[in-house]
Amino acid sequence: MKLITYLLITASFILSIAGCENDEACLSNQNAVQASLLSAWWEEDNDTTLTEVSVTGLNMEDSIYRNQTISGLFLPLNYHTDTTSFVISVKTLKDTIHFIYEKELDFISGECGYIFSFDLDTVIHSKAFIDSVSVIYPTVQYGETLENIKLYIY
Amino acid sequence: MVKHLKILSFIFINLFLISYQTSSGQQRESTKLKEHREQPGMTLGVNLEGPIGHFFDTDKSAFSVISHFKLPSNWFIRAEAGFENLTFSEENQEERNYHYQSNGSFLKLGILYDFFDVDEPGNNDNIFVGINYGFALQEHGSKSFIIENNYWDDYHGSLSKYVINNHWIEFLAGPRTELLKNLYMGWTLNLRVKITENNSRVLKPFSIPGYGKGDNNITLGFSYSLEYFIPWGKTP
Known part of the structure; x- marks a missing residue:
């Protein structure tokens, strides 16, 4: 009996260490539309680069990008609208x-808590240098790094 | 640091079991008890998993009572009932960006087979393998939560308490030894597999009473039981 018990105790000890869970890493900034x-x-898709680009949320003072190439x-969506x-x-x-x-x-996990997921419905834009916008993946959700839209530039 | 504490505590608990196992074995041999393994009866006791778990997670308080009902030959019916209350500390609330509170109870019912076969008089030790069905009912909610936004305003919300239930199957195995006459101590290693979760809203349970971490569909747990055997009838 002793031998069997010792074996089982050892097995349980090993398994208990194996069962210790690692802390889950939580991701941040998971609310942004990703645009190329x-x-x-x-006629075919060709990547382009723009210089001296600034991006600001409408009615906001802080810039997301300021004179960058x-x-x-990455355009973060507002939770309140x-x-x-x-x-x-x-x-x-x-x-x-x-x-729009x-x-x-949504709820991610016990360690990471709540989040919003988004489903893009419509994209409207003016035409100073943006020719058109194509929505290729309308969902913005936690843990995904997929491109959502293509911006075609004049 | 927490992981080291866990390991140290498991070593301590296992050494404690080993020492008792040795001393109780010697005692049995010297007193030559005449009870036979087939004595009918049942045990009533406590599962120390909840109180031990409180040392590692002070947000959680749990307690359960346990019973083994002896059937003819080597079979036992195992029943367990208990509760678990969980409230995030301010530190955890800040780290996870939400407040969480849960109160619930659980019930487990199953069957065990004792495959430890020995002819030694007075040896009532067991090595169990078995299966349990588990059911938990709990009320949980978030008094407040924050979803951070690095550019626009953060979102502040709350989710009022509501009731959910969970069902699972638990496979268990482990030894049990008679420390003193009719007083048993044992442990089991438990593998729990979630079957269904009835949850009408977005919030997932942080912990399911009697089951463990609510995010996981499979959990590994331990039961440490201390039980008293109540005999009845005559030994067959």
């Missing part, structure tokens, strides 16, 4: 882009 920049002058954008708007300026040109979406409260 493409040239409107080509970029080939893609169903539309989020941004002013994008390239050198002296300015465009406004509006994202539905949002849903």
Whole structure:
């Protein structure tokens, strides 16, 4: 009996250590629309880069990007409204882009808590330098790093 | 640091079991008890899993009572009932960005087989393998939560308390030894597999009473039991 008990105790000890759970890493900034920049002058998709780009939320003072060279954008959505708007300026040109979406409260896990998931419905924009917008993946949700829209630039 | 504490405590508990196992074995041999393994009866006792768990997670308070009912041959019916209350401390609330509170109770019912076969008189030790069905009913909610936004305003919300229930199957195995006459101490290693969760709203339980971490569909747990055997009838 002793031997069997010792064996079982040892096995349980090993398993108890194996069963210790690691702390879960929680991700931040999981509410942004991911956009790629493409040239409107080509029939096929060709990545493009813009210089001196600034992006600011409509009616906001702080910039998300300030005079930067970029080939893609991360545009964070507002939790309190169903539309989020941004002013994008390239050198002296300015465009406004509006994202209209539905949002849903979600729960990630016991360690990471609550989050909002978004489903893009419509994208409206002015046409100073943005030719068109294509929504390729309308869902913005926790843990995904997929490109949501393509911005075609003149 | 917490992980080291866990390991140290498991070593301590296991050494405690080993020492008792040795001393109780010697005692049995010297007193030559005449009870036979087939004595009918049942045990009533406590599962120390909840109180021990409180040392590692002070947010949680749990307690349960346990009973083994002896059937003919080597079979036992195992029953357990208990409660678990959990409220996030301010530190955990801040770290996880939400407040959480849960009060619930659970019931487990199952069957065990004792495959420890010995002819030694007075040796009533067991090595169990078995299966339990588990059911938990709990009320939980978030008095407040925050969803942070690095650019726009953070979102502040709350979710009022509501009732959910969970069902699971538990596979268990482990030894039990008679420390003193009719007083048993044992432990089991428990593998729990969630079957269903009836939850009408978004909040997932942080912990399910009697089951463990609510996020996981499979959990591994331990039961440490201290029981008293109540005999009845005559030994067959």
